[in-house]
Amino acid sequence: MPGRSPEEARKAFLQPLQRALSCITDTKLLVSRGRQPGDVEALALSEDPLRLTSARIGIVQFVLGHQFKLVPDGRKSWHVSTTAYRYHLLDDSGAELIAWHWHPGSLGDPRLRGHPHLHAPAGSIDRHIHVPTGRVSIESVLRLLLIDLAVPARPAHVADFAKVLDECESPFIEHRRWHAWRRP
Amino acid sequence: MSTLTADGNVVELSREEGRAMLDERTRRLLGMSLEEFEAINEAGTLPDTPEVEHLVMLLPFAR
Numbered sequence: 343m344p345g346r347s348p349e350e351a352r353k354a355f356l357q358p359l360q361r362a363l364s365c366i367t368d369t370k371l372l373v374s375r376g377r378q379p380g381d382v383e384a385l386a387l388s389e390d391p392l393r394l395t396s397a398r399i400g401i402v403q404f405v406l407g408h409q410f411k412l413v414p415d416g417r418k419s420w421h422v423s424t425t426a427y428r429y430h431l432l433d434d435s436g437a438e439l440i441a442w443h444w445h446p447g448s449l450g451d452p453r454l455r456g457h458p459h460l461h462a463p464a465g466s467i468d469r470h471i472h473v474p475t476g477r478v479s480i481e482s483v484l485r486l487l488l489i490d491l492a493v494p495a496r497p498a499h500v501a502d503f504a505k506v507l508d509e510c511e512s513p514f515i516e517h518r519r520w521h522a523w524r525r526p
Numbered sequence: 527m528s529t530l531t532a533d534g535n536v537v538e539l540s541r542e543e544g545r546a547m548l549d550e551r552t553r554r555l556l557g558m559s560l561e562e563f564e565a566i567n568e569a570g571t572l573p574d575t576p577e578v579e580h581l582v583m584l585l586p587f588a589r
Contacts, residue, residue, distance in 0.1 A: 353530060360536045371536045374544050374587040384586035388537070390551060405576075407583030428583050430576055438576050448582075469576075 344421045344517060348379040348412045354513070355410065355422035359385070362481045362510035365495050365503040366488060367392055379412040382425055391432060397492035401434035404487065406480065421517065429483050438469055442478040457523045476522045481511035544587030552581055560588060 345351030352373075360371045370388040384407075391403035407428035412420050426445040433439055444458040451472075459472040485507050487493040495503040527543055530536040539547060549560035555577040556563065563572075563581060572578045 356530060356536050360533075364535065368535070370534075372547065372587075373530070373536060373538050374589075375538050375540065376586070377589075381589075382586050384584055386547070386584055386587065405580050407580050409583060409586060426583065428579055430580065432576070441576065470574075 344415065344419055346418060346420075348420050351412055351420040351422050358510035358513055359480060362484055362507055363387075365499040365506055366394065366484055366493060368496065376411070379414075379420070382409050382411050384409050391430075391436075394487060394493045396487070397494075399433070399439075399491060402439070402487070402491060402493065403432040403434075403436070404483070405430040405432065408480070423519070427478070427480075429478065429480065431483075431487075438463060441469070442475065442483065443472075444477065456526065477518065477520065479511055479514050481507045481514070539587060541587075541589065548581070548584050548588050551584065555581065564588065 345354050356371065356373060363369070363371060367387075367389070369392055372386045372388055374384045376383045387404075387406050391405045394402050394404060396402045405428075407426075407430075408424065409426040410422050410424050413423045414420055424444075426447065428441065428443050428445065430441040431439045438461065441461040442458070443461065444456075446456040454472055457472070458475050458477050460475050460478075461469045461471065462473060463469045485504070488495055488503055488507075494500075499506060527540070528538050530538055545560060552558055552560050552563040558566075564585075566572050567582060567585070572582075
């Protein structure tokens with residue numbers, strides 16, 4: 343999301359995210375502060391994990407992990423660049439149901455470095471198996487919670503949450519620099 | 527702690543506030559202080575668990 347200054351780019355990134363989250367929770371979005379533009383910053387939820395009730399599967403807990411940095415586009419423009427994400431859904435006991443990851447800088451099998459993936463333990467597939475995905479947005483995880491898992495929307499967004507999520511995700515889709523893995 | 531949006535729902539934490547938040551989470555999830563967590567992470571001996579993965583993602587709050 344571009345802006346004419348680091349602050350403007352930061353707000354253009356954070357405001358749609360918070361609006362999307364407001365469809366499902368009133369928990370606050372916490373953000374760290376780098377010492378200077380370009381430092382890696384992080385997002386977190388004030389309620390962690392965020393405990394929700396699904397009409398389909400009962401309690402489901404959402405864990406948000408997201409890192410980003412501000413990148414100059416030239417002398418008069420900045421944008422936010424995601425540097426890693428880990429979005430987890432847990433059951434009532436804390437067991438992992440599904441997790442979407444992209445963490446190109448962390449250790450692991452170097453042949454998988456930079457590939458977005460998900461972990462979805464099922465049967466003989468354990469949580470260490472990397473199931474390939476494209477890049478996943480926070481809004482798309484919220485959409486899954488609200489629609490497929492039938493987590494109730496907050497009263498103010500019962501009628502419009504799908505529209506709000508589409509609107510909030512739109513700038514991300516428009517300005518993202520990548521969607522699937524590319525050779526570096 | 528400063529709010530970045532008019533509704534007060536995006537909150538920027540200072541380094542001290544971020545360390546306090548993360549210390550609460552390392553104690554709750556792993557039973558160790560943030561300082562212990564940072565030392566073990568630095569040594570590269572943390573276990574590969576969802577809780578650890580999540581807390582590592584939050585480390586910019588402590589820097």
